[in-house]
Amino acid sequence: MSASAIAKLQDPPERISRNGVLKTTIVVERRKVQVGDRQLYATTYNGSYMPPTLRVRPGDRIDLTMANRVDENTNLHTHGLHVSPRAPADDTFIAIKYNKSYRYSYKMSINQPVGTYWYHSHADIMSAAQVAGGESGIIIVDSLQHYLPPSLHHITEHTIALKDFQVQGDSIKTHDLDISAPTHRTVNGQHNPVVNIRPGETQLWRLANIGANIYYKLHLPGIRFHVIAQDGIPVSKIYAQDTIVIDAGARFDVLVQGGDPGTTRLETLPYNTGTGGDSFPQADLATVVTRGVPMTPAVVPTDFVPHEDLSKAAVADRKYVTYTENAAGDNFFVNGRMYDPRRTDFTSTLGTVEEWTIRNKSDEQHTFHIHTNDFQLMSVNGKPYDATHGWYDTVNILAKGEIVIRIRFTDFTGRTVLHCHILQHEDLGLMAVLDILPPSGKTGQ
Incomplete structure (x- = not known):
């Protein structure tokens, strides 16, 4: 097929914050929609397989009502945003039942990094099915170009x-x-x-x-x-x-x-x-x-945005996370245990820096993702990682591999999760609960 016969790329529609607030509604429903080159039933946000992009700025608040019109529980996770893990913000333990709504409110820090994030279902044991069905969209925090x-x-x-x-x-x-x-x-x-x-x-x-x-x-x-x-x-x-x-x-x-x-x-x-x-x-x-009128190529700079380097930070605690799975590949474990939302697997203290070693003992690659705070990748399989581009919220771990990260817990306390972001693995047990606690003698936020 010639290029002229193929559809031009369509960027998703946008919902843009005004005066520091983005107010929007996401309706979850089963619909027959255009997906690629065909019409298929999908689990849609606002009636589309590719839902609106949420466009905000650091310091903004997102007020989002999710209305569930499908016959199974769902919820919403703002992947990568540095926001509270407590309700009514990024609480992934919430279950929105059929024909019910929930009003989320996410207040971002003025120091929220600018770039590309996303939102998706994080319903326990059903996240792979719901995201595979269509429940995901983009979040953009402006203004990276500046x-x-x-x-x-x-x-x-x-x-x-x-x-x-x-x-x-x-x-x-x-x-x-x-x-x-x-x-x-x-x-x-x-x-x-x-x-x-x-x-x-x-x-x-x-x-x-x-x-x-x-x-x-x-x-x-x-x-x-x-x-x-x-x-x-x-x-x-x-x-x-x-x-x-x-x-x-x-x-x-x-x-x-x-x-x-x-x-x-x-x-x-x-x-x-x-x-x-x-x-x-x-x-x-x-x-x-x-094609078109040529332009003089811009000089792409080398130095960009300074970022904290935790290599010299005082480490308050060291934690060890091991991924394993059974021979059939249908049960996955963090430190020998499958996910249980009622159990707290790790605790950390607000305001501290910790070093985590994550080992993948399986014969397949997994990823590591943690909510609420991003982290600096320190080494991969024992080799130091380049600090000039070492900050992530999701990283790959090779089969039989090991990564070391450092993470500073800032601004928010509460129960959150860490997991493999191959969502089928997450749903089959490869997730754990982290409780971020206030410093001794102080109340949570």
């Missing part, structure tokens, strides 16, 4: 939200998922849309893996990705990559620059998560057409 040189403040910006689906009859498959089974990849819910760029033009692409389980290894022949933020956190030094592995739940904000006139493709290369894991084949995601 850290760039003035000539790049108003560049074209695109959301590249990666969602995939498997088909069962006339519906998106949600239960009994085989992660390695053939799946349909979409960008913003579209199949292989066209992205236009002028020769030499610089654009900001927000790459976000907002599906349930799979990995992407992105490649754009002839064009490099200049990474300016990871998981919504600006890097202190911009770096360039020919390929980017985006594990489940992760995001990268990148600059791309148009090359010579012509057509190429944004593709995901083959990727395998280990002998006990899953294999994902090559797939074309979008057609990139370079």
Whole structure:
């Protein structure tokens, strides 16, 4: 099919904060909608497989009413935002029943990092099914571009939200998922849309893996990705990559620059998560057409946004987390125990820095994600990690691998969770509860 016959990339509609507040409603319902090139029943937010982007600024408040019109419990998690884990904010222990509503209110810090985040279901034991069915969307915290040189403040910006689906009859498959089974990849819910760029033009692409389980290894022949933020956190030094592995739940904000006139493709290369894991084949995601009046390529800076380095911080406690699974691969364990929301597995103290060692004893890759606070990746398999781009909220752990992170607990107390963001693994036990406690003698917030 020629590029002219393919639909142009459509960025999702936006709900934008006004005067420091974003007020919106998300309705969860089962509908037959356009998904890629076909009409399928999906679990939708506001009647769409690719729901509105929530666009806010640091210090804003998000007042969001979720109305559940499906016959199973659901809820909402604002993935990566530094907000309270207590109700009515990012409390993932909430269960919104059929035909009921819940009013969330998230107050962000003025120091909230700017970049790309996302929102999705975090319902216990059902998050994989609900996200696979369509329950996910994008959050953007402005203004990442303003850290760039003035000539790049108003560049074209695109959301590249990666969602995939498997088909069962006339519906998106949600239960009994085989992660390695053939799946349909979409960008913003579209199949292989066209992205236009002028020769030499610089654009900001927000790459976000907002599906349930799979990995992407992105490649754009002839064009490099200049990474300016990871998981919504600006890097202190911009770096360039020919390929980017985006594990489940992760995001990268990148600059791309148009090359010579012509057509190429944004593709995901083959990727395998280990002998006990899953294999994902090559797939074309979008057609990139370079045409129009050439522009002089901008000089991409190296230094970007200074960030705290915890390598010299005083460590108040050290914790050890071990991932294991049974031989059948249908039960997963954190430190030998499957997830139980009634049990507290770890406690930490507000205002302290801790060092965590996370070991993956299985024969497949897993990811590590923690709510409420992001963290600095210190080492991977014993090798020190580059502090200039070491901050994340979700990282991959190789089979039989180990990572060490440091995390500072700031602003909020309360019960929250850590887990593998391959949501099928999370639902089958690979999650634990963390309780962030106030300093001795003080009350929580």
